[in-house]
Amino acid sequence: MPNTGDTGRPNRHPTMADVAAKVGVSRALVSIVFRGKEGASQETRDRVFQAAAELGYHPDTAAQLLRSHRSRHLGVLYTPAEPFHVDLIEAIYPMAEKHGYDVVLGAQTPTRAMTKAVEELLGFRTAAVLLLGDATLAEVTRLAARVPLVAVGPHLRGDAFDTVSSDDSRGARLAVEHLVELGHRHIVHVDGGVKAGAADRRRGYRAVMRKHGLPATIIPGAYTEESGALAARELLRCDPLPTAVFAGNDRCAVGIVHALRRFGLTVPGDVSVVGFDGSRAAQLPHIDLTTVRQDISGTAEAAVESAIERLDDGRTEAKHVIRKTQLIVRGTTAPPKR
Amino acid sequence: MPNTGDTGRPNRHPTMADVAAKVGVSRALVSIVFRGKEGASQETRDRVFQAAAELGYHPDTAAQLLRSHRSRHLGVLYTPAEPFHVDLIEAIYPMAEKHGYDVVLGAQTPTRAMTKAVEELLGFRTAAVLLLGDATLAEVTRLAARVPLVAVGPHLRGDAFDTVSSDDSRGARLAVEHLVELGHRHIVHVDGGVKAGAADRRRGYRAVMRKHGLPATIIPGAYTEESGALAARELLRCDPLPTAVFAGNDRCAVGIVHALRRFGLTVPGDVSVVGFDGSRAAQLPHIDLTTVRQDISGTAEAAVESAIERLDDGRTEAKHVIRKTQLIVRGTTAPPKR
DNA sequence: ATCGGTGCCTAGCACGTGCTAGGCGGGCGG
DNA sequence: CCGCCCGCCTAGCACGTGCTAGGCACCGAT
Incomplete structure (x- = not known):
């Protein structure tokens, strides 16, 4: 037709x-x-x-790509179910457009491994690849040998690729200091396991607790609502109940808040909760989560510009950008009642 | 490198x-x-x-595409922030792969109009386009003149394109009947405005209320958590408080549940809530939402197969598939206390 | 009148791949 | 010994576009 x-x-x-x-x-x-x-x-x-x-x-994009080797396409490898990635993508589009680049999305799903998605992006001969989320040093290095690469999120170093990450350790310290200042003494951390930034956030939490002579308690978790809901059940078993929780990320925090409220507790009345990411979900009026914001549009900008510098300005040495984090105090934290 | x-x-x-x-x-x-x-x-x-x-x-995908006109790529136009779309995409990938097709994602964001995303997909010469979400008959018809098209969601008819939609009217009736059977008499509907399926869901709600001689009350809303939170505030102004709410979709329902709980009410104790979509968010343990499930993998399958039939089997007449909906009773509905 | 320049336009190669039309050698039936 | 087929392989065109190397007409300056 x-x-x-x-x-x-x-x-x-x-x-x-x-x-x-x-x-x-x-x-x-x-x-x-x-x-x-x-x-x-x-x-x-x-x-x-x-x-x-x-x-x-x-x-015909195919013919244009074939003829002019400068592909004007940035490949973005992401996880559709990850709200933080979605926010990043929405920020990446206009940045890329500003530099005259189109964006090609490669989805990494439970049924679709990263390697497969990467192969597809490489098939499109994207000028560079922005890799959102987790990856091992070996994976990143191997991929960087084939295409200019910017890893967003993981705290990796190498001379073959760029990274944009946030100052997770400092962000975690800000969050926990905030709770301490409110008067909390019994603060638990639900961590993010081996995911990007989780180790630094743990470190920041431990550092502040130690500094104030408070005992550190870490409940193993993940960056999902389910893990938050599970962790909330763990919390309820604690005696006495902790007065505050520092969650590994926003999704986890949201799971915790909802589970606590469902069990009849109030947030922040009974328990204060702090998240991490500053995702859009955290701002929703019914959540109104106190969180550590990673500057999303700044991160997107840094990532796109790193790629552009390699492509258009010929930079070849690695560049590792660390974005500042910022505490956003909203409605899920308050002084402890007990 | x-x-x-x-x-x-x-x-x-x-x-x-x-x-x-x-x-x-x-x-x-x-x-x-x-x-x-x-x-x-x-x-x-x-x-x-x-x-x-x-x-x-x-x-080199570009060269392959250029030479062999059969592009082996399905374009999918979607909204990254829409969980239902994300679920669909994750189901579409394996279906497409089964038929030997790759998927190219086109993102429609607040800053990026549908037309722009469409132009990009067409530039890739995708063999067909799956259009998720809203679109007007004019848009769909125009697009279908340029590429085989399957619209997923909107209740449109035409001879130039295929559609896969769900039986929204019947689903709405199931949901409301469920509430009536539990003993609810004061049931409010927070609708989805002009979004896909919203009209049918309204119709289904009205039909059941009329059948039982109950008054229909509709609060204007949208398919977002924010609109649910706003609607919850409207609800609280009602006197007496309704005992049940039928939300336009899951996101809206989630917003309602959280806002109600935040205001100190219990769900389903004080108010029962039913959603619509059967998205993954609804299954999360801390939500556990009673909802009307649209068969996601079945919808994805029907959409991909419609496209494949046009491409590989040469079908040219339009095909309009309607998928059954199914009531999933979970933890947000119970008999009214009052 | 000649020359160089400028504005508008065209011929034709190259990009990396799919695919058609063969080519070459060896085995096998006659 | 001839002819044919078959397994393995190659030459070369086509796909739609970017881009280089021009070409033609006209104009002003010499």
């Missing part, structure tokens, strides 16, 4: 040649017009655009 | 020609080997794969 036009080639997308024939000029001239280069009269430009619109012509 | 091999063309991905040269055969033979066609000895195949691995060769 595409192309009901008069090119004599039914069921096929019209090409530049079709547009050129319709206008009565050479194909090269149509190419010039579409690239906005000089060398065509204004009248011709108008007629070309007119004809293209009538034919429903659209440039 | 790519290609540290010995092809004499630094900084460029190796091609079939490089592999062929390394093995000492023609490029055409390498092509045969990679496509798995007959016409190459087993020994040659092994040597080709070996050389390709050493060079880090990966087929």
Whole structure:
């Protein structure tokens, strides 16, 4: 059903040649017009655009990629179910566009390993790849040998790739100091296991607790609502009940808050909760979560710019950016009643 | 950094020609080997794969697309922030793979209109496009003129495109009947405005209320947690407080549940809540939402198969699939106390 | 009148791959 | 010994576009 036009080639997308024939000029001239280069009269430009619109012509990305090796595409490998990634992606699009790049998404799902998604992105010959989320040093290094790479999130170092990460340790200290200042003494940390940043957040928590001579208690968790709900059950078994919880990330914190409220406790009345990420979910009015914000648009900007520097400015040495974190006090923290 | 091999063309991905040269055969033979066609000895195949691995060769999707017009790619237009879409995508990947298709994601975000995302997908010459979420008949029809199209969600009809939608009216009736059977008489509906399926869900709600001689009350809403939280505030102003709420979708329901609990009410003790979608968020243990499930993997399957039938089997007449919905009774509904 | 320049346009190669039309050698039936 | 087939392989065109190397007409300066 595409192309009901008069090119004599039914069921096929019209090409530049079709547009050129319709206008009565050479194909090269149509190419010039579409690239906005000089060398065509204004009248011709108008007629070309007119004809293209009538034919429903659209440039063939495959042919453009094939011919011009600069692919103008950034590959982004992400996990669709991760709200923080979703927020990042929405920030990455306009940044990439500002630099004249398109974005190709590669989804990493439970049924679809990272390697598979990577192969697909590489097949598209993306100019660079932004890797959101977890990855081992070996994986990142191997991938960086094949394409300029920016890893967003994991605290890795290497000369072959760039990273953008946040100051997780400092963020964690801010969060716990906030709780201590409110008067909390019995503060538990539900951690993020081996996920990106979890180790640093644990470290920050331990450091502040030690500094104030308070006992550190860590409940193993993950970056999911389920793990938060499970951890909340653990909490309820504690006697006395902790007065505050520092969660590994926002999703976990949300799970904790809801589970506690469901069990009849109030937040922050009975228990204060702090999250980590500053995801959009945390701002929702019914959640209103106190959290440590990672500057999402700043992170997206740094990641895109790292890639662009390698591509357009020819930078080859590695660059490791660390973004500041910021405590956002909202409605899930208050002084302890007990 | 790519290609540290010995092809004499630094900084460029190796091609079939490089592999062929390394093995000492023609490029055409390498092509045969990679496509798995007959016409190459087993020994040659092994040597080709070996050389390709050493060079880090990966087929160029652009060139493949350009040459073989069958693109083996399904474009999926979706909204990253929509959990229901995310669930669908995770189901679409394996379905597409089963039929030998790859998936190209096109993201529709607040800063990125549908038309823009569509242009990008069309640029990739995807064999077909699956359109998740809202769209007007005009938009869908226009798009369907350029590419085989399957609209998932909206209740539209036309001869130029396929649709997969769910029986929203029946689902709504199931939900409301469930509440009536529990003994609820004062049931409010927070609707989804003009979004996909919202009209049918309203209709189903009204029909059941009328049938039982109960007054229908509709609070305008949307398919978001925010709208649910706002609607909850409206609810609290009602006197007497309704004993049950039928929400337009799960996100809205989640917002309602959390806001109610935050205001000190219990769910389902004081108010019962039913959602719609059967999204993964609804199953989370701390939510445990009674909801109307739309069969996600069945929907994904039907959508992919509709596309495949047009592409591989040459179907041209439109096909409109309606998937059954199913009531899932969980922990947010109970008989009214009052 | 000649020359160089400028504005507008075109011819044709290259990109990496799929695929058609063969080519070459050896075994097998006649 | 001839002819044919078959297994393995190669030459070369085509896909739609970017881009280089021009070409033609016209204009102003010499």
